[in-house]
Amino acid sequence: MDLQDVMSVAASGMKVQGTRLRLVAQNLANANSTGLAPGDDPYRRQTITFDNVLDREIGVELVEVARTGVDPSPFPLHYDPGHPAADPDGYVLKPNVNTLLEMADMREAQRSYEANLNTLALARSMIQRTLDLLR
């Protein structure tokens, strides 16, 4: 039934946005996680990519997480001579997390989740209204 397939698709969209939000939370939580000793790498920002995948059983394109990767951009240098991970010049490598970018990503995940949630609720209410004709 088409309207029940809608629920599967919307649920898959909600699932991947949940994974995306999890990565955003990790990035935000680790926005200040530096290394412990000089030369240690700090936290590297994680990225996520999505892919469409055909569900052969019901014949619809679901969405799933293609892979989670890392952002290869360079770490910014921060002058903090008292830090245990500071190099001889007094610079510490900070994570390449941009909190503003993460906030934008978070908001996009939220909106996308809501859109999928609305699709699911709509499909459900359409089925209910149709069933009400039998009452």
Next chain:
Amino acid sequence: MPLPPSITQPALAAYTQAVKRGTESPGGDRQNAGPSFGDLLASTVNEAVDAQHKSESISIQAASGQSDLQDVVEAVNAAEISLQTVVSIRDRVISAYQEILRMPI
């Protein structure tokens, strides 16, 4: 006063014929009529029960952290809708049947 056999014999014959028609002909027709309402109800009820089982097992998996909340919502929704469909169809057909029963003959 006992009735003479000349009257009772044809009446008895007609009665047995009517009984025979009543028991035989609907059975003969039913074979051509496709699945009965009972078959329909049995298969849809089985479907609904399967959906309920699936939603329960996914809920248990979610409780132990092996399954997503979205899967639970999806499965419970599907189970609810299939159950509502069965119940609506049953109510509708039974009300039609009662309508027929109430029909003055």
